Amino acid sequence: MDNSPSHPVVLAARNVRKYFPIRGGLFSSHVGDVRAVDSVSMDIREGETVGLVGESGCGKTTLGRVLLRLIEPTSGHCYYRPTPEILAKLDSLYSSLGSDNGASSSAKHAGASSPPALKELDEIANQYSLYRRNQRQMRDLRGRLQIVFQDPFSSLSPRLLVREVVAEPLEIHHTGNRRERDQRVLELLQQVGLNPEHMWRFPHEFSGGQRQRIGIARALALRPEMIVLDEPTSALDVSVQAQILNILKRLQDEQGLAYLFISHHLSVVRAMSKRVVVMYLGKVVETAPTDGLFSRPLHPYTQALLSAIPIPDPTTKRERIVLSGDVPSPAAPPSGCRFHTRCPAVMPICSKIEPEMTAMGQDHFVACHLYSAPKEGGSASSDSLTMVSEAPRAAS
Amino acid sequence: MVEEELPAQAIEKPVRRGRRPSPRWDQFRRTWYFFRRNTLAMIGLGILIFFVALFITSFIYPANSTELIPYEATNGAAPSPNPIFPQVCTYQPGEVPPAPNCYLTPTGLPSVIAPTVALSPATLGPLPFGSLTLNPTEPIFYNTFDGLIKGAQWSITISVGVVVSGAILGIFLGVVAGFYGGAVDEVIMRLTDIFLSIPGLLLVIIVLAVFAGSITSTWDRVFLVIGAFVVVWWPTYARIVRSQVLVVREQRYVEAAKASGARGGRILRKHIMPNSIYPVFVQMSLDVGTVPLLIAAIVFIGFHVFPILNFPEWGTITAFSVQGAVLYSFIEACQSSITNTCIFPWWQFFFPGLTLFLFAISVSFFADGLRDALDPRLRR
Amino acid sequence: MAAAAVREPAAPGETLPEESVAAATAPPEIRPEERDESALTHGDVILDIRELKTYFYTYDGVVLALDGVSFKLRRKETLGLAGETGCGKSVTAFSVLRLIPDPPGRIVSGKILFRGADLLWGLDKEARMKPIKRSVRVKVIHKFRRIKAASARMMAVRGHGISMIFQEPSQAMNPIFPVYDQIGETLLLHRGQTIIDQLLNATPDAPEVQPAIERLAEAVRARESTDRLKALATVVGEAAHLPSFGTQAFYSARNALSTSPDAVTADLRSSLRRLRLSGLQRSYLKNRRRQTEIIDDLREIYMREMREGQHHRLLEARARRRQFTLRWSHPQFGVPYVHRRADKPLKDELFWQTVALLEGVQIANPVQVARCYPFELSGGMIQRVMIAMALSSEPAVLIADEPTTALDVTIQAQILDLMRELKHRVGTSTLLITHDLAVLAEVADRICIMYAGNIVENAPVKSLFANPLHPYTRGLLASIPRVDQPDKRLESIPGSVPNLIKPPSGCRFHPRCPYAMPVCKESRPPMTDEGNGHQVACFLYHGPSVIE
């Protein structure tokens, strides 16, 4: 999607789906799916941070796991380091196939009797896709794609010393002898701002911030190219959060890491990331460069999300869009546009047809019927350019 | 306290491989602190230590370790005045008995004059202290003191053997079930359901009943008994371990290990095992006490677990002495037309019963204290 | 401190002379605050916490969770309590209602004056702390009888004068009882008398009831707007002298709109019939009413005890005895079937009152929600229910402990709006505890910043955000990422929250403070006023004057 000539792409996800089966009934048969992630596509480039925003239960965490293949995906592909021309080809292929062919070009069954486009896709997938690699190839890749977890308390084994925790990836990949590993652990601890003597302690002796540092050190151990940051600061205090964020930024500048920064906290995302992807109920509703998104959010959900953020300044009084109701369950997502049940600008079409991703200006994509229909969309977008809270009028 | 000493020891500790870092010791001390605060647990620990000592002494104690020795009776005495409490008397072999009904214990330990009781309308005879009668028709009095001491080796060996082997089997199956899940899990859990729904006592009985006929040598029989009990015990452990593994498997640190490419074996070894095995220890220490109890019960309902009836194993001794006391002394005495004063022959089953009771209760006190000390929620 | 609290002379009436109390109890350094405070009317202060000390006696040592926290909550005011994790804000909240799990926690000393009653009265007699030799730990010898008595005394305040909503909505409600049950018991506990009176005075046969019902039915057949239906339904309720019957009428009318408009009359008639109490039900209700009266008496007695600082054993004993006799004076209600028959009207009444309450917190379909079990509701919904439950007794103070932390941003917005709206409608004064200063900026009137068990700054919200005085507050504000200021460099406070077993000497912030002076190590900075009620505890603002 994003063809702007810039850093090479580390991971390119295309139509990634993850459905969790629901079992029920007399013989606990398969009665439905929780559509945690539903045909999501995104690129993550070297040295840049992609923010992934959404409320709880929108599938952002699952997406992070699936991208690293910690969970096996239902369908779709995640290409590791595709060259730009491959990317271009991919986009053309997918556009030719239409968006919802993720299932047929699945990781599981290589399309046997399928149109040439699919065959081509398969070849590319066999070459680049994570989901086509066998366990050993995957294990070699693990070191380069790392993850930092949300909860700093359950993410460190209570019975291992910090030294063992941080050195574990090294041990797994048999890098260096014990002494070298200890040296490496020391420098890692320094990188995340911990003292050497900390390596002789148990995790439970540390505060949340320090634990999170340890987690980051573990992730850095194998010199990764990309780290999925799964709400790394949502369990921390603001002052400590700032420390962690700064550390992450510094590391990115030093080592040119790519981050996928998952968070429900828009302001943190804004502080961290270059591009932002907004998810709602397993679908991407809007993706744009950070400034673009925050200056002119197009999707009503994004607008509501933005206006819902409390601003630490009693003097600024803004009119806020308060969404009615709760997030529907991903087990039974609403028909058509999944947001239409809560949308302030809902139109009759929304409940019927699912909106396509449409480009609105410099790699700013939004999936909303306000913008899909050209004439209406034009007015709507120009409206929502001016005022965030105007979305309802845009509908009428 | 932790805050104080850790940096110190960490700094003086060279950042090289090798030594046990003292945090582990600190954790142990923490557990011990909470254990120590639990009075009952400390009592249990004390009694347990006594039993360990008994176990060791039982090997050097000069008595027959494979069967109980009958008393040599010097018989023919008048009924002693007091019906309930026997009087102590000691004499060495060769000496003249100081009192008519004095019994010589083979090891020269103090023996006693027991009150005389009507055995049957015909014969009069005494009941020595700590005796075990096997069948009402012609009484033989065995020395249960030596038996209890010697029985320590058998009982404790059997109990520990049962629990350890059962735990090994159970842990293995439980971990497999919990970690791999799916069909394996289903099969193993159904299996545990099946075994758990058969009352344990009966399961042991039927296994023993089928095979006991063909196995007569003492050691083989001991192994058979252990096997029979393991059949009963593994499912409990499997259940416990599985539930723990299911919890630990979902922890983030396991996922982190996966994320850095750890294989299943390593995750099991490094993360899942150490974090999910503690409850089993508690359960094990609870069960050690129940094995002799079960053996005693089986013997009591009339099934002879061991090839010889006067086998020095706590359960057996207790069961037989209770039977003897009730069926033989008590009922006979109460219902005999000669003496219609019932006597309560407590000295016959008191010491075997006490041994069983103390063993079981000390172990369970210990286990309970251990659980409280290990489980942060139950700490105080 | 606590000893002083006990020796304090009895102060009659709602308000108590601040001066005298201050003279008796307050340590010298908070004098200036008192003086400034005396300008205001005393009745204005509804919750007054002074030098509150709450410690936790753990394996590692004594955790000084709260070390001399003092603040005042005024009528209709929303006081924000902000700080990082482990700074003791939640502990403060729990201490106020004495919900600290004991062991390990104990309130050691201090005063919590609620409407002039000291909730911590008799504290020092409840337990004895014995330090263990050559050890960081302290042995606590509880006197359980006194502790029992104290917690019983709290019944006068808990939920009645001060109610509370908690952080984890999904776990804060009992999973195995439906919502109406849990709210209903609260209603009966706190508003029992009025509810039962309404039931007893309900007149289903009043002449004006029938025509009202007819009009309502007409409106339904004509498919008129829900507002009109509501208006008519309230008329019905007033006609029957039972407000909750209005609610009931409204919902049956609205259901009828969708299903069968003609059924509504019959439906309402039947529910009216249910309002006609049988003799059994009447006597049962009378009995229950007497019980509630006694409970209220007990509350009154306890409040007096805490106000005057002495037991009223006789009164309490008498009340208890009467309660006991009442409970057993109607044995036939123990018979299951009879009992069910007897308390059916009360159950229905409570149900419909619950529905009305849920409406009040803007729940779309209150009837269904009232019938739901908590695990069937979403977090935001349960939080609304919790708020409804907390406000059901129209308390003077509402303590909200991180009410929105577990919720999503959009839901948080809903809840905050709701709370703001309720604040204007009900007019309870709120103690809002959160780590999110932004939230406070929106709802709070006044903010206390806590750090490591102390309050370091206490200011009106505007002036706090305009010019934060304490370095810690500044650090906090600087470290918040902001949507409206994208290119703001995130400052962070070095280090982390200190271990409260061995807190830093003097000002507890000095190890992390950029402006730390030698004096900060030695003595604790007093709370001083920097004009228009902006108080701060820092030596930067009145350096040597205090230390000589």
Next chain:
Amino acid sequence: MRLWVYVVRRVLLVIPVVIGVMTITFALVSSLPVSERLISYYGPNPKLPYTPTVPCNKLYPGEPGNCTNPIYTKGVDALGLNKPIPEQWAIYIGNSLTGNWGYVGNKTGVTGQVPIASGQPVVKVLGWFLPYTLELAALSLLLILIIAIPIGNLSAVNRNRPIDQAARVLSFSGFALPAFLLGSVLLMGFVLLIGGSNGHSPFCTGQTSYTDLYGSWPPVQCFPGGVYPSWLNQGQISSPTGFPTIDAAIHGNWWFALDTVIRMLLPAFVIAYGTVALLLRFVRNSMLEVLNLDFVRTARAKGLPEKSVVKKHAGRNSLNVTITVLGLTFAGFIAGFPIIEEVFGLYGVGRMIAFSVTLTPYDFGMIFGSTILFTLLVVAANIIVDVLYAFLDPRVRLG
């Protein structure tokens, strides 16, 4: 999940368990010698001994040499002992499911004590004695619930205080004290209490205090005319229902109805004491966990008096756990019956087990039959418990 779906599911889950149990018994049975299997499962007292061949003159008098034993071959065919193991298994399972659990051998064990049982089908004999056991079980369950729940809650509420310690000691002593020891001691103690000599039974002179407490019925001389009435066979099996109290009541012997209950009190107490031991700890710990939960704090914050917090909010939640644990301990509970019935001389299923294992050769038909019976009881109890749990806990019922 709706409740009925849950129930049906639970019942369906039982089938593999039952078949599995029978498979285990099959494995054990098939490792018995053929003659034993024939005696237990084909017919106990044959005209010829169960040997492959017999001297011919036993069949046709005067014939020399050995002939094949027709009874043996018939039996082998009937049980399919000459067929491969799977078929044997199928036959065995079929028999077991259809209630064909073999026969009571004419051996000294059971038949020595219960003569009329000799040669009868095991199911029939068990059917005679099951009601007694059930009545005893019901009584002791009642005792258990009365003892365990209040004490457990009490010791949880004031935790680590003297009451709690006392409860702890009580429970562990019950766990560590052999049931037969406690039973015998109590028996003797009570006998001594009542006194050694004759005639203190209020309604039957001439029996000793021992027979007052021992046995499920008074000795024969207590009955009118010194003989057992027709509905009480040998003072062992009562008809029509088999529940002693009910039968006595049906036949209008109120004294005996009372007597049977009195005789059950002591055994029931002993069983309860043993089972409560485990239950008490679980009740206490679950109560402690519940008391630490958030909603209890909420209930306190609402101003509910402590009593109703403990009783309603915590109690109902921990009750579910209690019930589950009761289901889990039911196997151990039922396993106590052979011992107790042996100690107190009660004629129930447990006593039959004791008889059948007392003297070699064992009465395998009876052993395996009663094992399967007890297993079925346990399974049934578990189903009941689960359904009860689902009924009590909306999360299971609706979630």
